[in-house]
Amino acid sequence: MRWSQAFIPTLRDDPADAEAASHKLLVRGGFIRQLMAGVYSQLPLGLRVHAKIEGIIREELAKIGGQEFSLPSLLPSDILEKSGRIGVDVLFSLKDRHGATACLGFTHEEIFAWLARELRSYKQLPQIWFQFQTKFRDEERPKSGLLRVREFVMKDSYSFDATSEGLDYAFQQHFEAYRKIFERCGLDTLAVEASSGSMGGSESIEFMVETTAGEDWVVSCAACGYAANVEKATSLLGPISDEAGPEAPEKFATPGVHTIEEIAAFEGGAPADCQIKTLVYVVDDQLTLALLRGDHALVEQKLLDGTGATAARPAGADEIQGALGASAGSLGAVGVSDLRVVADPALTGRKNLVTGANEDGFHLRGVSMERDIRVDEWMDLREVTEGEACPLCEAELAVRKTAEVGHIFKLGTKYSEALGAQVLDKNGKQVPIIMGSYGIGVGRAMAAIVERWNDDNGIIWPVNVAPFEVVVTVVNPKDVESSEAGQRIYEQLLGDGIDVVLDDRDERPGVKFKDAELVGIPYRITVGPKGLANGKVEFFRRRGAEKRDVDVHKAADVVQNAVLEERR
RNA sequence: CGGGCCGUAGCGCAGCUUGGUAGCGCGCCUGAAUGGGGUUCAGGAGGUCGGGAGUUCGAAUCUCCCCGGCCCGACCA
Structure with a gap:
């Protein structure tokens, strides 16, 4: 890609209506644009990042045997009536020309369970099915850019098992896959016990990323690793001895x-x-x-x-x-x-x-x-506060603000029973399939990465999710030698499968540097007459702002090695 | 759903109190110079002032209604 031909509308100023760092930077960097409250367009750069995150998720789910589907977003209302979720307040619903009610899917337990009716025998289990699909949720208050929106792409997977041990295993597999996914995205996640809410089910774990732009409070213990959503967290309290007091109130x-x-x-x-x-x-x-x-x-x-x-x-x-x-x-x-x-x-x-x-x-x-x-x-009703004692090891608890990027649930048979998804077990008896459901908000993960990886100059994408891995910046495109050298490096990288963009714009160098840093491209090769006079170009690493001169003929190899080392 | 704020050029804003036919910075276009950190000069394009109704000789400005957006809280699958 040549920058001069690319649609990368960067902005000098922060958008007035943005508060969260990720919101400001994704808009300024030309990744996203808002269409209405909680609804965003992904621009080419945003879509590149989005696709890379999806790619990582796909790879990790493939490792645990996931099979990819694509289910509709437009759903008939009767299927949600069967599960009782027709009345959910975030549900968008609409009427078709015949007056029938249709809904926009906010998650797809029902539809996957509906398809799972075609499973007949325990021998066909386990199954792990997943998709990337747009979800619609009529949130009361969208906010913070991509962190809380009304329309977003979610990776949702569903496990189908004949036994609760099977569910435990699928759940554990997802847990480990999620760990790897977030790690590869450059996110440190805190896996916390969570309330399952009205999803039903017995156990659920949320994957949280610490960020001031988040909305959930998580209690954690640095000493033993205990972590839980405040909705679920407990702590130990010091004993209090009361005076006897009067005989009666x-x-x-x-x-x-x-x-x-x-x-x-x-x-x-x-x-x-x-x-x-x-x-x-x-x-x-x-x-x-x-x-x-x-x-x-x-x-x-x-x-x-x-x-x-x-x-x-x-x-x-x-x-x-x-x-x-x-x-x-x-x-x-x-x-x-x-x-x-x-x-x-x-x-x-x-x-x-x-x-x-x-x-x-x-x-x-x-x-x-x-x-x-x-x-x-x-019953436990109280909110844990900072500094109370860990319920497991009695060390001091911390309370931190986080954003949820993934959530895994043991659903049980709520949806399979409601929709009639049953198999014959070993004894020839009809049993409801035991389900789990597992979600990752792709756009939210993207925002969380930006929340984590940014500085005063812009975004610092981890190589794995960067829209481009390398930018080759030609300082003065009118200098023929620079242009040709830049072009050669660009073509070599392209040929070697590196995601590279050639900044060949007729702009002042400062503009190009600022843009590259705002957009957050991990590596830059700067080609200009000063360096070329000595046969050198500049190698620049966005993270840590490390700079050094390298031989013009070795430049492509040097960045390529740096990139490959970080690709995981 | 309660509370607060805001809608004027692509972006960020001023003008509104005290009505008189719209302005600044950045960006954009043309030309020239410049070329290792948002450069400079000259010329230029671009606005139904969120929408509608009203008051008035005259409304971005005053009144009413509607629409949209942001923030805090509540809620959240």
């Missing part, structure tokens, strides 16, 4: 006091860790009190996971008033018998605590969990 007036902090500061109150935080939630239509230690925060996903519910929302002011006769800020679970009460284990055995009296302007002190509160279920 004592009501006291707390005019105008509504928050944990205010009670902590209130004369006759108690520090936050000696209070009970009472939250009222509507959990699958059931009014539920969730109790936490005053200084702890609720993780809604834990409430969902713990209760097995599919939806939870904070109760409204009138729902709270109707159920407890008081408003938020004066609530408590003492004496509550007609509502479900769930409590976090950090409250176990605690006594002499302060909580609301269910009467505006009053609280109770001397409350004992065991004696005064009827807890229906104890």
Whole structure:
């Protein structure tokens, strides 16, 4: 490719609406352009990177026996009705000319399970099927460029097994394949335990990349490697010994006091860790009190996971008033018998605590969990915070902001049962196929790579995913000797299968250097009259900005070796 | 879904308070010089001021409605 003929629309300024580094750089570098909120066009450079990431994924999935498919994006609604996912809020749906409802696929469990109906015998298993396909999700809030979008290409694979051991194996194979994929993409991932959410299934692992532009918090332990999404993470807490306290709770007036902090500061109150935080939630239509230690925060996903519910929302002011006769800020679970009460284990055995009296302007002190509160279920509900002790090794935990680039699920039989994908087992009995599903957002991975690999001058692509591996920059294209030398190096590299671009533009050298660095090409050979006078060209490595002169006749070999060494 | 901000040339912005027929920087085109880090000079092209309605002699500017985008929070398969 000659740069002078290429469509690489680089921009001097950051786009006004970009915040994340990857968003700014991918737009400025001429990789992507936004069409509408959360919808982007891939320009030639973007598509090159995209294709390289796909190539890596293909190779690794081939190693574990994956077979590539391409399923439709336009789906009939009845197939989603069978699995119950027709009501999913991110689903885009539309009507055809006959008035029938069709949907745009947001993932393809149903369709693959539908095809898996043609599997008849356990002897045909296991199978691993995958595709790269555009997914549509009507996200409430697209943001951060390619990190959170409404239309994106996802690699989704699905495993089909007759036994749960088979699923475990497929899951493990994917785990290892994902590790290699992300490593080859230049991404350090943290594999974390995650909540499976409404995907169903028993176990899931997310692959997270640390970045300030991410949206998920991950708890990790540097000492033993424990890592989990905050939705799932736990930690050890130091013991607290409470004074015995009074025989029975004592009501006291707390005019105008509504928050944990205010009670902590209130004369006759108690520090936050000696209070009970009472939250009222509507959990699958059931009014539920969730109790936490005053200084702890609720993780809604834990409430969902713990209760097995599919939806939870904070109760409204009138729902709270109707159920407890008081408003938020004066609530408590003492004496509550007609509502479900769930409590976090950090409250176990605690006594002499302060909580609301269910009467505006009053609280109770001397409350004992065991004696005064009827807890229906104890379940982990609290959010782990930085510095707490690792549940495995007791070292200090870190909490980091990350973006999810991959997710693997053990689905079980939810979709195979819903769609009737069964095989005969060894005993001649019909059994539902056991499925796993495994996703990687290709565009998101691309953005994550840029988040990780950039500096003030632009992107620093790892060779494996770089749009071009080498740029040959001709300093002065009007200098015939330079042009010819550049051309020769370019052609040699091309002939040797290196992804090379010849920057033959009639631009000032500074412009060409800046562009090459912004775009992030890992290696540059600079050909100019000064060097050629001594038979030299300049070799430049983008990462680390290493520069050295090399003999003009050896230049192509030198870069080629450097590139091949880094290709993995 | 709550809160905030923004839509004026390809990109980044000013002009709007106080209405008078649109401007700056970069980019782009032509020519010349220059050629190892966004060079310089001269000339030039490019805008239904997001859309619609209204007020007015006159609207980028004032009013109303609509559309779109960004950020924070909530949510997220």
